[in-house]
Amino acid sequence: MTDFFLSLGMNYEFAWFTATIAGILLIALPLMLAVAMVIYVDRKVLGAVMLRRGPNVVGPFGLLQSFADGLKVFLQETIIPSASNKVLFLLAPIITFTVALAAWAVIPFNSGAVLADINVGLLYVLAVSSLGVYGVVIAGWASNSKYPFFSAMRAAAQMISYEVSIGFILVCVVLWANSFNMNDIIEAQRGHGFGFINAFAFNPLLFPLFVMFLISAMAETARAPFDLTEAESELVAGYQTEYSSMSFALFWLGEYANILLMCALCAILFWGGWLPPFEWEPLYWIPGWIWFLGKTFMFFLVFSWTWATVPRYRYDQLMRLGWKVFLPLSLLFVFLVSGYLMLTRYAPL
Amino acid sequence: MIQTFAFYLFAVLVVASGTLTITARNPVHSVLWLILAFFNAAGLMVLVGAEFIAMLLVIVYVGAVAVLFLFVVMMLDIDFAEMRAGFIKNFPIGILIALVLLAELVLGIGAYRAGALELGVPDGAAAPIVGESNITNIGALLYSKYVFLFETAGIILLVAMIGAIVLTHRERPEGARGHQNIDKQNRRRPEDATELKTPSIGKGVEL
Numbered sequence: 001m002t003d004f005f006l007s008l009g010m011n012y013e014f015a016w017f018t019a020t021i022a023g024i025l026l027i028a029l030p031l032m033l034a035v036a037m038v039i040y041v042d043r044k045v046l047g048a049v050m051l052r053r054g055p056n057v058v059g060p061f062g063l064l065q066s067f068a069d070g071l072k073v074f075l076q077e078t079i080i081p082s083a084s085n086k087v088l089f090l091l092a093p094i095i096t097f098t099v100a101l102a103a104w105a106v107i108p109f110n111s112g113a114v115l116a117d118i119n120v121g122l123l124y125v126l127a128v129s130s131l132g133v134y135g136v137v138i139a140g141w142a143s144n145s146k147y148p149f150f151s152a153m154r155a156a157a158q159m160i161s162y163e164v165s166i167g168f169i170l171v172c173v174v175l176w177a178n179s180f181n182m183n184d185i186i187e188a189q190r191g192h193g194f195g196f197i198n199a200f201a202f203n204p205l206l207f208p209l210f211v212m213f214l215i216s217a218m219a220e221t222a223r224a225p226f227d228l229t230e231a232e233s234e235l236v237a238g239y240q241t242e243y244s245s246m247s248f249a250l251f252w253l254g255e256y257a258n259i260l261l262m263c264a265l266c267a268i269l270f271w272g273g274w275l276p277p278f279e280w281e282p283l284y285w286i287p288g289w290i291w292f293l294g295k296t297f298m299f300f301l302v303f304s305w306t307w308a309t310v311p312r313y314r315y316d317q318l319m320r321l322g323w324k325v326f327l328p329l330s331l332l333f334v335f336l337v338s339g340y341l342m343l344t345r346y347a348p349l
Numbered sequence: 350m351i352q353t354f355a356f357y358l359f360a361v362l363v364v365a366s367g368t369l370t371i372t373a374r375n376p377v378h379s380v381l382w383l384i385l386a387f388f389n390a391a392g393l394m395v396l397v398g399a400e401f402i403a404m405l406l407v408i409v410y411v412g413a414v415a416v417l418f419l420f421v422v423m424m425l426d427i428d429f430a431e432m433r434a435g436f437i438k439n440f441p442i443g444i445l446i447a448l449v450l451l452a453e454l455v456l457g458i459g460a461y462r463a464g465a466l467e468l469g470v471p472d473g474a475a476a477p478i479v480g481e482s483n484i485t486n487i488g489a490l491l492y493s494k495y496v497f498l499f500e501t502a503g504i505i506l507l508v509a510m511i512g513a514i515v516l517t518h519r520e521r522p523e524g525a526r527g528h529q530n531i532d533k534q535n536r537r538r539p540e541d542a543t544e545l546k547t548p549s550i551g552k553g554v555e556l
Contacts, residue, residue: 013351124404127408130407134384137420141423152423153424
């Protein structure tokens with residue numbers, strides 16, 4: 001895109017700057033639209049599983065429900081509790097929202113269609129998603145109220161626990177793909193299964209990791225059945241209890257942007273990202289970004305379906321799953337994957 | 350131009366948030382300023398081309414260590430008057446530590462300027478394979494030249510981890526509060542938990 005702005009007669013630095021701003025808007029605005037639609041899908045799926053209709057009043061099939069909700073919260077009054085720490089109270093939802101958007105900078109939507117094609121793309125995602133916990137912890141502390149505070153404590157422990165196993169799972173994928181760059185990881189999956197299936201998930205050593213990644217992703221985004229941070233039956237609404245109007249909406253948007261990010265990561269790391277599922281020429285006629293968004297959406301449906309089906313975990317069960325099941329298992333797989341690669345790819349024969 | 354601007358932005362923010370870490374009255378604010386300082390230091394590292402170290406700084410320090418730090422500080426009930434009272438008493442020790450750190454910094458920079466390290470000289474002439482990403486370079490050095498130090502660090506961490514677990518772990522015997530048998534919980538089925546009874550009219554139920 002820099003070339004396009006250069007052709008308009010700008011100097012290089014200004015063209016680069018404009019191209020980056022345009023790229024950010026091109027990612028962030030459709031992402032916000034996607035979040036609005038995905039909230040609608042979530043409610044429709046939940047309705048269908050519960051034999052209800054779900055939202056069906058605003059617009060055709062209730063499609064505009066999220067926008068109506070958005071307008072409603074926008075017109076509400078922002079209530080700041082008098083005992084709260086005001087600056088941090090208002091900063092917390094902004095941190096959550098910003099961090100949720102920042103991670104999308106390295107997500108490739110098509111071959112080469114990525115805002116920042118950096119060497120350490122996967123590490124960047126890990127770094128940015130580990131910042132997400134601050135929004136929740138600061139919100140819980142600044143509210144100066146007990147339920148948000150309990151929720152903040154739970155969120156901090158939960159996110160650190162599952163980040164560890166996510167880290168080890170990513171190590172295995174990186175070992176196989178031989179790169180931290182998102183585009184290289186996708187390219188490494190070309191023809192991975194029997195020479196024509198474009199997905200790491202068809203590898204018997206990596207498929208269990210995919211399942212673990214999906215479950216850890218649900219825990220990392222505090223999504224049901226791991227939504228201990230906003231467990232209604234125990235903590236009112238968790239860290240969001242004291243929030244109203246736009247600051248509440250920012251939490252909501254950030255949360256769904258994070259869920260979409262995790263779905264996109266599932267698609268990129270294990271299911272070939274923008275590559276079509278099979279190496280077959282007619283499948284390449286469909287543009288890559290449609291494959292990528294389709295795969296992402298499929299994983300979002302899995303998230304919705306799980307939300308509607310599975311009861312909430314107890315907190316000690318959540319910790320046990322993270323530290324006593326996923327951590328040793330993912331460590332074992334780091335050992336197995338690197339051992340297998342040593343024997344085959346890097347064998348000194 | 351953008352690099353210069355970014356450098357001064359990050360540098361000013363590191364120094365400012367570092368200062369505020371010390372001067373902030375509220376300990377939670379101190380930790381938050383410290384996190385901002387870490388974050389901007391990572392930005393500076395990206396500017397000098399050490400993107401791998403920058404990402405590790407954010408993942409390890411900002412994402413994990415500082416969260417735990419914040420976690421503890423938020424739960425502390427700190428009396429500020431009591432904290433200030435110890436200032437004069439601890440002042441000489443504080444100055445001593447500061448002087449040692451300063452001496453180490455001067456020594457470190459002096460050694461680097463002298464170019465004694467094989468790793469790299471100040472002008473970057475002997476730096477390892479140029480053009481490779483710095484993950485590849487760090488990996489190649491860690492697992493060849495510094496493999497002994499690297500493994501030693503690993504063993505020290507492992508011992509520390511086992512020590513922490515041994516110190517905090519306590520077995521809860523059957524019947525004690527907090528005792529759990531996960532296998533038993535997982536094996537439990539509805540048939541074992543509930544029993545259907547059909548009492549006849551006018552008669553009670555034997556429990």
